[in-house]
Amino acid sequence: MKRARLADGLDVTAIGLGTAPLGGLFSAVSEADAEATIERAWSLGVRFFDTAPLYGFGLAERRLGSFLRQQKRDSFAISTKVGRLLRPATASGEDDHYKGAPALRPQFDFSYDGVMRSVEESLTRLGLDRVDVLLVHDPDDHYDAAVSGAFRALMRLRDDGTVKAIGSGMNQSEMLARFAEAVPLDCFLLAGRYTLLDQGALTALFPICRAKNIGILLGGIYNSGILANPHTGAKFNYEDADAALVSRALELDALCRKHGTELKAAAVQFCMAHPAVTVAVQGARTAAEVSDNIAMAELPVPQAFWQELRGRKLVDANAPLPGGA
Template sequence: MHKHRLGRTAVEITRLGVGGGPMAGLFAPMADATAAETLAAAWDGGIRYFDTSPHYGLGHSERRIGEFLRQRPRDSYVLSTKVGRLLVPQEAKGRMDPVGFHVPADHYRVRDFTRSGVRRSVEDSLERMGVDRFDVLFLHDAEDCFDDALRDGYPALAELRDEGLVRAIGAGMYDTSMLTTLVKETDVDVIMQSGGCTLLNQGAFETFLPACAERGVSVIAASIFNSGLTATPRPGPDAHFDYQPASAEMIQRAHRIADVCEAHGVTLRQAAMAFPLRHPVVAGIVVGMSSPGEARQDVEDFGVDVPEQVWTDLRDQGLLAPSLL
């Protein structure tokens, strides 16, 4: 699988990576064995980039991915995790995690972008995963405390990079306006942008991606299916868009894009995976995988060559901005 270098660093990721949310029971429970088999299928398909976070299932994603990767040579893969939430132990008392992960609520999250909080988060993550280092660290979901992340969190990550404890730093967020500020005012290497480099939401292409190009910052596109709306050939009326029920207008738009794709022998899902990589600063995409079969399908769909005429026809029908081609 092709690799791409992140910014001005020496870190190279496979252009398709594993997103760690489903590994922690996001939307549906996942057994330990299923997680291990899914990661093995991704590895067998050539994927060598794995992204996770303490937030995902209160550490379950980190533990499961760490258990899998400890069986592989450390230099054979790239691993990223995130900072900004510390996990504090508590008694679950039969309760489940309240934010969508199907795991016991045996910890609770505390937002912390201070220097000490960032360092503690990294130490905790290293212990949970059982690895000796991370390749990439991201400030995570800092929209509600952006000033703290910019003032304290970024310098803490830069310090870790200067000390040689991590090779690349950045942020994983949704808000492209805040991310543009971060790119312009700091020396980050890579941004994981969620949901804005997609067929249905092209907002990141307006100012954010040009800012990254100007500053030499790479982008990893996440949530490329916008919560599943473009993950199936024909989304139904109960489809979701960005974690909310999709509007009839958005479903109709997805169907129009699917019509163009089908006319050229490709699927909506295949086009959704290929689209972000059309911009030169997008180094790769990460996709959540819930089963071995899904992992194999993702690898297969990612390898499909989408005809150039697809993008031309989408532009001609007003489904892509002319500036995106």
């Protein structure tokens, strides 16, 4: 699989496996299916894996680690996140998003000491002695604490060689752009803000990242599912999509069908065409979904599709398209 440079001394595969679904996002996943999903990704050449304490409240980290610690440590790269500590739940019932997760709940903590505890707890769940990338996770309402506490801890870990790359993972681009100007970072995980439906990162964030050589791990390529299967009730940004978004997704799907291709293929290849994007991080809950995700990156999408997409102004006029359409 094609590889790309994410940071000094860190080359990663251009497609990565995101593990939120393996933590039971929206529906529970069995241990057997989780293991088969990771094994399929590995067999198809994926060597970059993204996880977080939030995903299934530790379940995704544990499942990913049980597979990766059987592999040679230098044969893969892994990212996890800080900013949430998992503590016993104070109330019964499942989280709205994660099904089949343990009785733990995340507590925000972007302090220096909280980040150090988070890293140690993640390593314990993973069963690994190190991770390659650490990302400050969703500090939307905690900018100052992230800069003064979390990033200070991450810079120390990078400086002493404990990790190779540091950054932040968010569902918005505006704060990432602020971080890029304030802190010397290596990469961002941006979820859902550069897709066929949302090019919010195009104007501000991507030019800064290009200028500062900050890599982009792009998640949420299907916008939580609507670009994989557009229909009433489809998810966008983890919630039910409104009627206008469903209508736009259906219009994109119809255009793909007109040109004999798949909406998922167009969605992935649109994202990967931007030079700021280093890795397409795609979640999967079954081995079949992994195979499909990787196939979509290679499925032919006619130039006529991209030309009509541009001509009908269905994406930002400044968004680069495959083949220079």
